[in-house]
Amino acid sequence: MLRTPPGGAGHGTAAPGDRPMSIGAVLTRLRDEFPEVTISKIRFLEAEGLVEPSRSPSGYRKFSPQDVERLALVLRMQRDHYLPLRVIREQLDALERGEQPQLPPGAAPGESAEELWEPGAEEPTVRRVGRAELLAASGAGEEELAEWESYGLVAPDGDGGYPAEAVTVARLVADLGRFGLEPRHLRAMRASAERDAGLVEQVVAPLRRHRNPQTRAHAEATTRELAALSVRLHAALVRSALGIRST
Incomplete structure (x- = not known):
């Protein structure tokens, strides 16, 4: 069952009655609870409609304690339950309706679901698959897979x-075939x-070489966010080139 701890979403949440925060x-x-979180990650989740902070007259974001709790819940569902944003949105909608949605089992000890998440796709729950598993999952035959490999697609x-x-x-x-x-x-x-990928690597390479573990963790979070943004940009450019309106 999906539960939020009493008094907040964990170590990183605001106490009731706090003023709106920047x-x-x-x-x-x-x-405290999510050392890899970044401002760009929070902005990304806002852009995806998972949190909607108010704005000051000058345009600055103002987060209520409920907004912070919601963000913590989103981050926890990513980290502990391997959930993609689409499913997280459905879970949050269910909570707002007063339902208690079921969640899949949490991550194995020492393993972060965030590490397995690739934005914009159905998130895998394992790091590697065998050849037979790949053939079964894709519905392809040996000849097709061999051809894909010859062109470097897999x-x-x-x-x-x-x-x-x-x-x-x-x-x-x-x-596509x-x-x-x-x-x-x-x-x-x-x-x-x-x-x-080369452009992303140019951005994150200095962070990955840093001595500070938190900075290296930030590099991985940044890599995922940049990957998600590049996928969205590519899709938007294709739609624009074809004259397709976004739905």
Whole structure:
């Protein structure tokens, strides 16, 4: 069952009766429980509609204690229950209706669900899959998988396994194939993704080399946020090029 501890969402929540807080004050409150949280992460969750702080006459965000508790709950569902934002939104909507939604089991000891989360896709709950699992999940045959590998769309590691995200890639490649798009047509997409990854790496590389563990943790959070933003930008550019209005 989904429960919020009495008196707040945990160590990082505001006590009832506190005045509205700035985004910097919210960050300070949340970091005790969520050391990886950043201002950009809070802004991202706001952009996704998961929290809606009020605004001062000059336009500054003002977070109520309930906003801070909601943010902590969102972060906890990501960290402890492997939930994507779409499902978290459904859980929050259910809570507002007075329901008590069921949550999947929490993360294994020492393992963070946040580490397994890739924004914009169905989040895998394992880090690696075997070849048979990849074939079964994608509905592909050995010849198809071999062709995808030849074009670098999916790639096994040294032990013959695949990263969990390969499942998402394989399914998308198979779906595009139903429209007549062959792996050779998708090389440009792969090259574009590699260029995007290179840009992200330029931003986070200095943070990853830092001696401070919190800074290195911040690098991983920043990587995920930049990946999510690049996916959204790519989708918006494609829609714009095709003259498609966003729904």
